[in-house]
Amino acid sequence: MLLSSLTHSCALQVNQGNMPGIQSTFLAMDTEEGVEVVWNELLFTDKKAFKAHEEKIKTMFEQLVLVDHPNIVKLHKYWLDVKDSKARVIFITEYVSSGSLKQFLKKTKKNHKAMNARAWKRWCTQILSALSFLHSCEPPIIHGNLTSDTIFIQHNGLIKIGSVWHRVFANALPDDLRSPIRIEREELRNLHFFPPEYGQKADGTAVDIFSFGMCALEMAVLEIQTNGDTRVSEEAIVRARHSLDDPNMREFILSCLTLNPDKRPTANNLLFHRVLFEVHSLKLLAAHCFINNQYLMPENVVEEKIKELDLNMVMAEIRREGRPGAQWRYSEVSFLELDKFLEDVRNGIYPLMNFAVSRPHALPRALSQPQEDTQKAKTPTPEPFDVETRKVVQMQCNMELNEDKTQWHVSIQLQQLHEALEQDLLSVPNSGIPL
Numbered sequence: 001m002l003l004s005s006l007t008h009s010c011a012l013q014v015n016q017g018n019m020p021g022i023q024s025t026f027l028a029m030d031t032e033e034g035v036e037v038v039w040n041e042l043l044f045t046d047k048k049a050f051k052a053h054e055e056k057i058k059t060m061f062e063q064l065v066l067v068d069h070p071n072i073v074k075l076h077k078y079w080l081d082v083k084d085s086k087a088r089v090i091f092i093t094e095y096v097s098s099g100s101l102k103q104f105l106k107k108t109k110k111n112h113k114a115m116n117a118r119a120w121k122r123w124c125t126q127i128l129s130a131l132s133f134l135h136s137c138e139p140p141i142i143h144g145n146l147t148s149d150t151i152f153i154q155h156n157g158l159i160k161i162g163s164v165w166h167r168v169f170a171n172a173l174p175d176d177l178r179s180p181i182r183i184e185r186e187e188l189r190n191l192h193f194f195p196p197e198y199g200q201k202a203d204g205t206a207v208d209i210f211s212f213g214m215c216a217l218e219m220a221v222l223e224i225q226t227n228g229d230t231r232v233s234e235e236a237i238v239r240a241r242h243s244l245d246d247p248n249m250r251e252f253i254l255s256c257l258t259l260n261p262d263k264r265p266t267a268n269n270l271l272f273h274r275v276l277f278e279v280h281s282l283k284l285l286a287a288h289c290f291i292n293n294q295y296l297m298p299e300n301v302v303e304e305k306i307k308e309l310d311l312n313m314v315m316a317e318i319r320r321e322g323r324p325g326a327q328w329r330y331s332e333v334s335f336l337e338l339d340k341f342l343e344d345v346r347n348g349i350y351p352l353m354n355f356a357v358s359r360p361h362a363l364p365r366a367l368s369q370p371q372e373d374t375q376k377a378k379t380p381t382p383e384p385f386d387v388e389t390r391k392v393v394q395m396q397c398n399m400e401l402n403e404d405k406t407q408w409h410v411s412i413q414l415q416q417l418h419e420a421l422e423q424d425l426l427s428v429p430n431s432g433i434p435l
Contacts, residue, residue, distance in 0.1 A: 027095065030076075036097070037076065042089040050087040054080065061091060064165045067141070070348025071130035073152065073162040096152035096160050101219070104153050109222040117246070119157070120219055121276055122349070126159035127151065127212060128276075129351040131267035134164065135205045142167050142204065146211035147193040148218050158349050192224070192232040197261055206261035209270075213256025220244060220253070248275040280352065287345040288352045302342070306335055 028039040044050045050057075061078040068074065078091035098104070101123075108115065134141040144167035152160040195210035197203045214237075218224055221240045224232050244250040252275045258264050271277065298304065311331040319325040344350060396413045 028092065030092075036095045038093045038095045040091050040093060042091070044087045044089075045085075047082065047085055047087050051082065054082075057089060061089065061165075067134075067164060069130055069133045071126045071159055071161060071351070072133070072164055073160045075165060093162075094160070096154060096162070098154045099152065100149050101151040101153055101159075101215070102148035105148065105218065105222050112222065115219055115222055117249075120216075120249075122157065123153070123159050123219055124216055125271065125276055125351060126349065127161065127215065128267045128271050129348075130159075130161045131205075131208055131212060132271065135208070135267050140205050143208045143211075144198075146208055146215065147190045148215055149190065151215060156344065156347065156349065158344075158347050192237060195261065196259060204261070205266070206264045209256050209264045209267065210261070212267070212270075213253050216256065217241065217253050220249060246275070248273075252276070283341075284345070284350055284352070287342055287350075290342065291346050302335070302339060 025041075026039040028037050029035075030037050058080065061075075064075050065078070073096060074094040076092045076094065078089060081088045081090060105115075131143065131146075134143060141164065143161065143164060145163045146161070150161065150163040152162055154160065193211045193214045195203075195207055198207055217237070217240055221243055224240045225236045241250060241253065244253070252270070252273050255265055255273075256270070265273075294301075309330050311329065313330055314327050315330050315333075316328045317325055318327075394414075398411045400409045400411075401407070402409060
C-alpha cells in the first residue's frame with residue numbers, strides 16, 4: 001500500500017469504533033489494492049510536546065504495523081503531519097464493513113432470545129485465538145480495551161479485534177500527550193467490561209480475560225440490561241449469568257469473571273475448556289494442511305482435481321460384519337461448500353488452536369523495552385517499505401549463447417509473480433561452462 005494510492009472523502013465519515021480517542025475516522029480507498037480501508041486521525045494540540053516525543057511515536061507505530069493475526073484488525077500504514085500549532089498522526093487500518101459485535105447482537109435480539117450455541121463457541125474461539133496470540137508475545141501485549149464495541153464481525157462470521165494499538169501506545173506516551181487518548185472505560189455503559197484491578201501498575205493479561213468473560217456473557221444472552229443512567233448494574237450481570245441454561249457455559253464465563261486476577265485462566269487454557277474444546281475433524285486438519293502448503297500448488301488446484309475425478313468412485317467405505325457397509329462417493333460431496341469451507345479456513349474462521357504449542361512471539365525492541373529518555377536512546381528511524389508477500393509456485397530457467405558466443409543469456413520465469421528476470425553473463429575462462 002503506497003501513500004499515493006490512498007484516497008479519502010470527508011463526506012464518508014465512519015464510526016468503526018475500534019480506535020477509541022480518534023477524533024476523525026473516514027472511509028478511504030486503497031486504489032493500489034482496490035480495497036476499502038479506514039483513515040484515522042489522532043490529533044495533538046501541544047505541538048511542542050509532540051515534537052519532543054516524535055521519535056518514540058514513530059517507533060511505536062512502526063512496530064505495531066508488524067502485529068499480524070487473522071482475528072485482529074490490521075494496522076497497515078501510518079505517517080505524521082506536523083504543521084502550524086497542531087500535530088496529528090494519520091494511520092490506515094483494515095475496514096470491517098459489517099460493524100461491531102454490539103451492533104450485531106442488537107439486531108439479533110429482535111428475532112431471537114439467545115445466541116445459537118454453535119455460533120457462540122465459534123466466536124469465543126476466534127477471540128481467544130487473538131488474545132492467546134497477543135498474550136504469548138514476549139513481553140505480552142495487553143489489549144486493555146476489549147468490549148463488544150471493539151470487537152467486529154464480518155458477514156462471513158469472521159471475528160476481528162480492534163484497538164490493539166491502544167494500550168501499548170497510551171502507556172508509551174507521557175502525561176502531557178495523553179489528552180486525545182480515551183478508553184472505553186470512560187463511558188458508563190462499558191464500565192462493567194473492566195475488572196477491579198484495571199489501571200493499577202500490577203494489572204496484566206488477566207485484565208483481558210475478565211473483559212472477554214463479560215463479552216462472552218453478552219454474546220450468550222444478546223444484551224445485558226442497563227439502568228436508566230446507561231450503566232450496567234451488578235444485579236443485571238447476576239441475572240444474565242443465572243439465565244444461562246448450559247452449566248458448562250456458565251462455569252466457563254464465571255471462571256473469567258473471578259475477582260482475583262491470579263485465579264483467572266489464561267486465554268490458551270480457555271481454548272481447552274470442555275465447553276469449547278473438541279477434537280478437530282480430519283476435514284479441518286486436512287484443510288489447514290492444504291492452506292499452509294497451497295503455495296506449492298496452482299491457484300485452481302481444487303477445480304482441476306474435480307475435473308479429473310470419476311464422481312461415481314467410492315472415496316470412503318465402512319465395512320461391517322454380518323450387515324451391509326456404508327459407502328461415500330465423490331458425487332455426494334458439494335464442491336461449492338468445500339470451496340467455501342477452504343475460504344473460511346483461509347480467513348481464520350476455524351483456527352487450529354487446540355493442539356497448537358504455545359510459542360512466545362518475539363516482539364520488536366520498541367515494544368519490549370521499558371520507557372527511556374528519548375534524548376538518551378535515539379535510533380535512526382528506518383524508511384517504511386512494502387513487504388513482498390507473493391509466492392513463487394513454479395520457476396523455469398533457460399540459458400542461451402549469444403550469436404558471437406561470448407556471453408550466456410539467462411532467462412528466469414517465475415509463475416505467480418508474473419515476472420521475468422533476464423541477465424547477460426560474460427564467459428569466464430575455466431569456469432566449466434563450455435562456449
